[in-house]
Amino acid sequence: MDKAEKFYITTPIYYVNARPHIGHTYTTVVCDAIARRKRMLGVDTWFLTGTDEHGQKIERSAAAAGCSPKQFVDRISGEFRALWQKMRITNDDFIRTTEPRHMRGVQAMFTRLQERGYIYKGSYSGQYCVSDELYVDAVGPGAPCPECGRPTETVHEENYFFKLSAMEQPLLKYYAEHPDFIRPETRRNEVIAFVRSGLRDLSVSRTSFKWGIPVPGDPKHVIYVWLDALTNYMTAIGFGSDDPKDKPKLERYWPAEVHMIGKEIVRFHCVYWPAFLLAAELPLPRSIIAHGWLLFEESKMSKSRGNIVRSETILDTLGQDALRYFLLREIVFGQDGSFSFDALVQRFNADLANDLGNLSSRTLSMIARYFEGEVPYPSPSQRTPADEAIEKQAQQTIADFHTQFEQFHFSRALETAWLLVGAVNKYIVENEPWAVAERDDKDSKARLATILHTAVEALRIVTALAHPIIPEATSRIWTQLGLGEIQQLDLRGLGWGQIKTGTKLGKIEPVFPRADKSVIERMQHMEQERSEPTLSPKEADKGGAPAESKTPETGAPLVPDVGLSGMPSKPTQSSTGAPPSAVGDKAGASPSEKISAEDFFKVEMRVGEVKVAEKVKGADKLLRLEIDIGTEVRQVVAGIAKAYDPEKLVGRKVVIVANLQPRKLRGLESNGMIVAASLGDEGLPVLAGFLEDVPIGSRLK
Numbered sequence: 220m221d222k223a224e225k226f227y228i229t230t231p232i233y234y235v236n237a238r239p240h241i242g243h244t245y246t247t248v249v250c251d252a253i254a255r256r257k258r259m260l261g262v263d264t265w266f267l268t269g270t271d272e273h274g275q276k277i278e279r280s281a282a283a284a285g286c287s288p289k290q291f292v293d294r295i296s297g298e299f300r301a302l303w304q305k306m307r308i309t310n311d312d313f314i315r316t317t318e319p320r321h322m323r324g325v326q327a328m329f330t331r332l333q334e335r336g337y338i339y340k341g342s343y344s345g346q347y348c349v350s351d352e353l354y355v356d357a358v359g360p361g362a363p364c365p366e367c368g369r370p371t372e373t374v375h376e377e378n379y380f381f382k383l384s385a386m387e388q389p390l391l392k393y394y395a396e397h398p399d400f401i402r403p404e405t406r407r408n409e410v411i412a413f414v415r416s417g418l419r420d421l422s423v424s425r426t427s428f429k430w431g432i433p434v435p436g437d438p439k440h441v442i443y444v445w446l447d448a449l450t451n452y453m454t455a456i457g458f459g460s461d462d463p464k465d466k467p468k469l470e471r472y473w474p475a476e477v478h479m480i481g482k483e484i485v486r487f488h489c490v491y492w493p494a495f496l497l498a499a500e501l502p503l504p505r506s507i508i509a510h511g512w513l514l515f516e517e518s519k520m521s522k523s524r525g526n527i528v529r530s531e532t533i534l535d536t537l538g539q540d541a542l543r544y545f546l547l548r549e550i551v552f553g554q555d556g557s558f559s560f561d562a563l564v565q566r567f568n569a570d571l572a573n574d575l576g577n578l579s580s581r582t583l584s585m586i587a588r589y590f591e592g593e594v595p596y597p598s599p600s601q602r603t604p605a606d607e608a609i610e611k612q613a614q615q616t617i618a619d620f621h622t623q624f625e626q627f628h629f630s631r632a633l634e635t636a637w638l639l640v641g642a643v644n645k646y647i648v649e650n651e652p653w654a655v656a657e658r659d660d661k662d663s664k665a666r667l668a669t670i671l672h673t674a675v676e677a678l679r680i681v682t683a684l685a686h687p688i689i690p691e692a693t694s695r696i697w698t699q700l701g702l703g704e705i706q707q708l709d710l711r712g713l714g715w716g717q718i719k720t721g722t723k724l725g726k727i728e729p730v731f732p733r734a735d736k737s738v739i740e741r742m743q744h745m746e747q748e749r750s751e752p753t754l755s756p757k758e759a760d761k762g763g764a765p766a767e768s769k770t771p772e773t774g775a776p777l778v779p780d781v782g783l784s785g786m787p788s789k790p791t792q793s794s795t796g797a798p799p800s801a802v803g804d805k806a807g808a809s810p811s812e813k814i815s816a817e818d819f820f821k822v823e824m825r826v827g828e829v830k831v832a833e834k835v836k837g838a839d840k841l842l843r844l845e846i847d848i849g850t851e852v853r854q855v856v857a858g859i860a861k862a863y864d865p866e867k868l869v870g871r872k873v874v875i876v877a878n879l880q881p882r883k884l885r886g887l888e889s890n891g892m893i894v895a896a897s898l899g900d901e902g903l904p905v906l907a908g909f910l911e912d913v914p915i916g917s918r919l920k
């Protein structure tokens with residue numbers, strides 16, 4: 220490999236409207252593993268991640284949390300950064316789109332496009348999806364976004380436009396000439412079909428909100444968030460900087476070799492970004508790699524669906540290697556894959572604790588016991604076909620692992636490495652070194668040395684290959700092998716027979732203590748505890764979310780059960796999801812039990828508007844509602860079907876308790892409760908409402 224070779228890899232910059240979850244961790248860990256391996260191959264590597272902090276969505280999330288956008292973005296961006304530090308992610312830089320270096324660079328990009336005649340002023344009238352920050356082809360207020368299905372908003376604005384239509388042919392030409400630009404193939408085909416179907420000019424400025432980067436010379440406008448966000452890949456390495464010190468970095472690392480993204484942002488990266496760069500006469504990234512989604516409870520893990528799992532829960536129980544190994548081994552890269560705590564623990568126990576953990580501890584402890592902790596000399600006269608087979612397999616493993624990893628087949632690469640682990644464990648069992656050690660003759664001693672040498676060599680090779688994926692455990696095994704710091708290892712020369720006879724082993728300790736079943740419950744419990752209420756400014760200042768009070772048995776928040784429909788929180792509610800009883804009756808908190816104002820303030824009630832309402836099959840009391848609460852659209856399953864026709868509810872404002880943990884009713888996730896009075900013995904629900912017009916998202920206090 221050429222010493223001058225360089226490699227620049229990026230993750231998407233994550234929105235700060237949601238706290239990090241293992242979906243974000245997935246992309247970051249994949250990039251981290253790639254970057255670590257590249258460095259081990261002697262490649263000059265630059266790895267960038269960061270946070271995307273502008274736009275209406277963020278502005279609204281901050282308003283909903285009752286704090287300034289700045290306070291809001293500082294807090295959540297800090298959480299991303301802290302998580303990557305806790306996980307020892309090896310990013311070389313962390314870019315925030317609110318940093319001056321970035322803002323300057325985006326303005327420079329805007330000006331560059333303007334100077335080349337690709338930006339003009341016009342007016343836009345149409346639908347906009349705030350959640351995707353996307354102008355969409357949809358008709359009429361509230362029409363669903365074709366990308367995500369959420370209601371769109373109508374905008375009429377004087378805007379700056381980018382001549383995307385002019386880039387149609389240049390883009391198609393570029394895709395044709397660079398078959399590896401978009402991967403995998405399915406995404407490439409989708410993108411080509413999309414561009415072929417025709418591109419319309421793109422509005423690249425907004426005047427309806429302020430939280431963004433001002434258009435140079437026309438500060439009434441802020442620059443479209445995607446033009447802002449995509450440019451991070453260049454501003455982070457010095458684009459737009461006047462400082463001559465930044466120039467070599469930009470020249471060295473741009474264009475990036477890999478932009479790693481999730482499949483939902485392919486259009487922005489594979490159409491808009493290359494179009495901006497072609498128009499700006501700047502080099503395009505070498506490849507955009509789109510992976511699939513991490514699913515939890517059968518749908519994409521995301522804040523709006525309320526089905527997220529936090530990395531911290533796994534880090535604090537099984538450790539980072541368990542999470543990293545799971546993500547790369549269990550999820551077939553490029554496809555969607557499911558996360559479950561059961562599967563995580565199963566993988567951990569089977570592959571790490573049993574297979575690798577056993578190979579390491581039995582091999583090293585036998586060398587300690589029979590050879591005073593020094594790697595023994597393998598006697599050529601004592602080599603058998605079994606030793607040769609292991610050596611051959613190890614050499615093949617190195618070659619295959621590299622090829623598979625380079626092609627982003629992480630799961631297959633790990634499978635290849637673990638086949639070797641399995642083969643060596645079997646070899647040890649079949650060759651019974653413990654029985655050979657019982658025999659007190661010279662040949663037996665030489666045979667024992669050969670067996671353990673074969674085992675330790677294979678262990679060394681697997682440890683080296685697996686290091687970018689499970690850095691902590693492999694560093695420890697490396698030290699136990701007496702080989703010092705694994706970071707010093709150059710993967711380029713990895714081959715059989717390199718461990719020196721007489722190498723003194725380090726202190727032997729177990730690397731992966733087996734996890735018992737209780738770990739699953741512990742993780743599930745931790746997830747419930749960590750479920751996130753929206754931050755108030757006070758909490759944002761404190762740097763943490765308040766712990767919710769919980770009933771000890773159910774883990775449900777201690778919300779007085781006062782006519783809340785939709786998400787039963789008390790065991791007294793029927794399994795059909797019937798509405799809870801009225802104020803102060805048998806199902807609710809006794810009226811004499813007072814709660815503090817502080818407890819009350821923990822309940823986040825918001826005004827929402829029903830966008831979709833429909834009956835739930837097989838449940839005569841339940842309706843499935845989609846309610847827009849300003850920052851997002853929530854699915855709520857409410858026990859109000861006996862009192863309300865679904866058609867009449869659409870467009871109606873309701874009050875929802877927004878910070879309840881999600882629950883499943885009839886297999887549907889319910890993400891909040893609707894506030895209603897509950898009348899008579901039957902508890903007939905009557906929805907709470909307002910006489911005055913109240914904006915969506917307003918908080919009740």
Ligand code: ME8
Nearest residue numbers: 231232233234242243246271448449481512513520
């Ligand atoms: O889209 N499964 O930010 P974002 C797999 N700011 N990957 C997931 C995931 C899941 N369930 N959830 C999130 C944005 N991701 C923009 C990007 S880039 C110039 C601007 C990962 O916070 C995945 O990489 O919504 C996905 O593309 C990204 O997080 C979206 O992060």
